[in-house]
Amino acid sequence: MNEERRANPDELLADIQDEAKGKLTVFLGAAAGVGKTYAMLETARERLSEGINLLAGWVEPHVRPETMALLEGIPKVDPKDTEYHGRILKEMDLDEILVRHPEIVLVDELAHTNVPGSRHLKRYQDVEEILAAGINVYTTVNIQHIESFNDIVAKITGVRVRETIPDAFIENARIQLIDIPTEALIQRLEEGKIYVPNQAKHALDKFFRLGNINALRELSMRFAAQRVDRQMESYMRVHGIAGPWPASERVMVCISASPFGEQLIRMGKRIAEGMKAELLVVYIETPSNLLKTEKQKDQLTKSLHLAEELDGEIISLSGNDIVEELLEVAQKRNVTQIIIGKSGKLSLRERFSGSIVERVLRQSQNISVHVIPGNIQKTKQGIESKKIPVGKANANMVILYITTFALLAMITLIAWEWRSDLGLVNIAMLYLLPVLLSAGRYGKRAGVITSLLAIIAYDFFTVPPVLTFTVADLRYLISFTMFILVGLYLGNLSTRLRIQLINSRKRESQTASLYSLSREITAVSDLDTVLESVVKKVSDIIKGQVVILVPEKKGQLALRACSNSEVIFEENERAVATWVFENNQSAGKGTDTLGGAEGFYLPLVSEQGICGVLGVQLKSTERYLLPEKRRLVDAFASLTALAITRISLVETAREAQLLNESEKLRTALLNSISHDLRTPLATMIGAVTSLLEDDQLFDETSRKELLQTIKIGAMRMNRLVNNLLDMARLESDMLKLNKEWCELDEIVKKAIKHFDDGFFDKRDIVCKSSKKHLLVNVDFILIKQVLINLLDNAIKYSKPDSQVLITVRNNEKQVEVSVRDWGTQIPTEDLEHIFDKFYRVRSPRQISGTGLGLAISKGIVELHGGTIHAENSSVSEGVTISFTIPLAEKPTGIPAEMGD
Known part of the structure; x- marks a missing residue:
């Protein structure tokens, strides 16, 4: 293998992309009180002295004088107040940090859980957002908060830590290990420098015992060493440096589908423990060592299961050459020790080309190789397992023999008939055809058998002397050898390609299944559907x-x-x-x-x-x-x-949204009870009480005024209750339309008449219509309710004694009804929200109401297939709220003058 390795382009690209993100520096300690925050603040002061823009996003000094003294003079972001169950709690102000965008921000206690209602559940997620913004972060964490050590820490200390951070989050972080001797940490605890006396005594009895602290210190040191080792591996891959670098020990065990693999794994584990090293267990699948029987598959799985139990990292690969794949893994993972088994008997191929062990020893370079001799007796079952199973394989071989004999017979006939015209060289090429076909289709064994049959036919029927197996010219032996080599090489090649195709299809199927499921879990919200998939x-x-x-x-x-x-x-x-x-x-x-x-x-x-x-x-x-x-x-x-x-x-x-809506409804009901219900109710009670206590005191006019007061109060209460019931029916889809053909003018008149009963302030309500007797197919009562709500809103928010204008326009497709007032205009940011439930525009005057009228109007209009919107007047003060209703085709039997 080449000593120089090319840098991986994907890793280079990932490295470039990571440069755009902020860098995470973790001050890691074995336990509370080792000085993580103190060390972080010392480093921060050094950066400040260098002129770097730095902020303290969240620092917890724990009322320790030395820490608080270091914190002085460091610019900080004030925490924000968050209400939770009636209490005001402090949390880091993430938005302020992002706005100020320093070069470095200090964030203490990385594993902290945020107050419910915060943007993120965990503080490390806040840090993730800060890093994504290109801001560097200094943070602190104890080893017991690392997710992968959670079970180990629980076994050591007997305490299950609830606040953890995933290992992947700090995978690429720069680790600064902060450590002090165990005795010094216990002394600090006894002196009250970590916890108050009562807490310190309890901590010494439970968590901060001598053995616990020593174990946690070892974990933190090992974790820091592993992270540094990972960073070194990444550096070597990105820069194309061939390993290994003997900075730390790493043991790799090479196994096969043999019971001997378990012995190798156990030995590798002992060596790794003695060196305090990481254990890798590698299996390489090649065309020559395919798993052909269930026993082999079972044995390999058993070996890998043992490796998993012994905390080894399992690496399973496929390739063409075991040695090349093994050494490539060793260089990539910076392996320093290789453990490999040596069988007692070598195959014929290994005798000529060298065994796997010999090749590993020759090419291992700076890696130490441990060769473990094996002495596994073959049982009768093991021998039988190597027999070719009857079935599809035998059927394929029968087809091969028939096809081969037929093709060889045809070529022999052609060669015999035209041997003088074709020549021996061309005939030899013809005999290569069945060799190529059988080797490419059925593999090495078929290629060799076919090449032998082709040699026999070529020699007997073509090579002089003809019809004998005697070869007069020894040069023909070269042709015979080439036949065998072609069959052997093409057979090997086709087997490898077939295996690669099978593996590719298998990986494709698995990837497709995972991709399909990942799409479904993001698109489907029904749990049963996802689980069935x-x-x-x-x-x-x-x-x-x-x-x-x-x-x-x-x-x-x-x-x-x-x-x-x-x-x-x-x-x-x-x-x-x-x-x-x-x-x-x-x-x-x-x-x-x-x-x-x-x-x-x-x-x-x-x-x-x-x-x-x-x-x-x-x-x-x-x-x-x-x-x-x-x-x-x-x-x-x-x-x-x-x-x-x-x-x-x-x-x-x-559920939270429903709870929020329920809370809004409860608040609205309380507000209504406190004002919209209590005010008319108190008025009614007062009027009724006056009439009952002394009926003779009031004359006829006074009695009518008191009764009118009672009527107005009852109408207000009835209106409020109706609004609440209408909103409930709208949200539950229980409100059904009862459409009928009616004149829109009549609906407008009924709505205006509602305001002539002394229920509201007297206003001049003017109606302008582009067409008299306009016929519409709507729910008369509901559309009237819409107009009443719009007029109610206009009267409440307009100036006293001002006019309210109703305008009706229509075309062939729809009718538009507008209600305009001459009051204060609505702020632009509120225009799109005034139709929301319980939403009320801020007003200098005290205006009663629940904020449901316009929301109900919107629901009713949309049920009719229409739209509703509000806009401020462009020429003077005032607001116009308009809604549209589609016009249906006028049915037969309606008088022509209606709607004309």
Whole structure:
């Protein structure tokens, strides 16, 4: 292999794109109190002294004098107040940071959960937005808040940390490890420099024990070292540098579909633990080592499962040359130790070209190679497994023999008949034709057999002396050798191409399934539809039964989707799924946990937690899922969890919207009760009480005035209740139109008459119509209600004693009705909102109402197929609200003068 590697163009492009984003610097510590915030502030002051524009977005000094002293003089963004359950809480002002756009911003406590109602759920999501804006970020985090260490920290300390950040978020961050000796940290805790005395004592008894701190320090150091190692790998790939660089140890174990692979993996794990190194387990599939039997597939899956249990990273690739692929992986991943097994017996090909082990030793360069000898006895079952299965393969060979004999016979007849005209060279080319066809169609074995048959026919019928196998001229042996080499080479080539085609089709099918599912989960909002699609796609790929279980409101798992409705989901399988859901671990067939189950179950995990369980029932002959199937099932599980979370969030958002609407309605009702209901109710009670207490005190005129007051109050209350009921019917689609043919003038007159009963201030309402007796097909009562609402709005918001103008215009297609007042104009930003529920324009005068009248009018007009809009007068003060109604064709039987 070449020592120099070309830089990867995709990685170069990704590196260039990352340059446009801000850089993240993480001050990492093993626990609280190691000095992360202090170190971040010290670095910030150094940057300030260099003249860099820097802001403190959020810094938590924890009332520590040294930290607070460092914070002085650093420009900061004041936190914003957020109300939550009646309390005012402080949060980082993300918008202010983006507006001020410094070069560097300080954001303490990266794993913090924001107050509900904030733009993002987590603070790291705020930081993600800041980085996307091209702003560099300095932040702090403890090792227990890293998602991948959550379970490990829980086992070490007995405390489950709830606030975590995904590893991918800080994958490319610059890590600055902040560490102090364990004894110094405990001393700081005892002196009250981290927590108050009562909290400090509790922390020392629970979390800050000597062993816990040492373990957390080791985790933080290892994490920082791994991140630096990843960055070095990225640098080597981008700059095309061939590895390895012996900056850190990395062990790679090379396995095949052999029981010997488990021994190699265990040995690799021991070596990796001794070196504190990362373990890689690599399997390379080539045309020469295809998995032909179920036993081989089972063994490979078992080995890879063991590697997964031992925390090894599994790399499965396909290629043409095992050695080239292995060494390419080793260079890309900066491997320093290779562990490879050596079988006891070499094949004929390996004796001439060299074994895999010998080639790895020759080409490994600076990588140390450990060769482990194997001594695996072949059992009778193992020998039988190598026999060619009867069936399709034998049928193909029969077809091959018949086709080959027929073609050779035809070519022999042609060569015999025209041998003097064709010549020996052209005849030899003709005999190459069946070799090419059989090698290209059936592979190496068929190519060699056909070439041998072609040599026999060519020698016997063509090469002098004819009709004998004697070769007078030894130069013909070169032609015979070429026949065999052509068959061998083309057979190898066709086998490789066929394998690559099969793998490509398999990957294409898997990618298409994932792409199809990803499209569905973004387009479909029905959970059952998405889950049914998932189980169908997974079932088609693994050729088995698939189930998905989702927790109900009571927390118990319920079968939500199944690939076969006739399958009965037994209680013992449900118990396994429940264990998986409660423990967030895979279990069932093929695992060491509850391995007696018929299915394999894995949790559906999202950022919101575990949202369900995916179960796969394997074939009776399969002990484990094959690696590629397992990766695909994991991908489907991740997409399913994402879909469940998305739909859950949509439902939560819908519920929040409904709650918000209910809150608005409650507020509107309270406002109405406090003013629009209480005022007329108090007036009515006062008038009725006066009449009841002393009826003789009032003369006839006074009594009529009191009764009129009661009537007006009752009408106001009735109007308010009707508005609320109309809005409820509109939103529930219960409001139905009762259309009839009626004159629009009559509707206008009835609406105006409504205001002549002393219900409102006396106003001069003028009506102008372009056509008398205009006939429209509408709901008389509802359109009248629209006009009443518009006149009501005009009277409320216009000047006292001003005029209200109603204008009716029509053409062949529609009629337009406008209501214009001479009051204060509506602000431009409010024009598009005045038809929203409960929306009321700000006014210097105290105006009663719920803000439902115009919203109801809009709903009624739209039910009629019309439109409604508002606009300010362009020549003087005042507002015009207009609505249109489509004109229907006048039916027969209506007098001609109506509508003319």
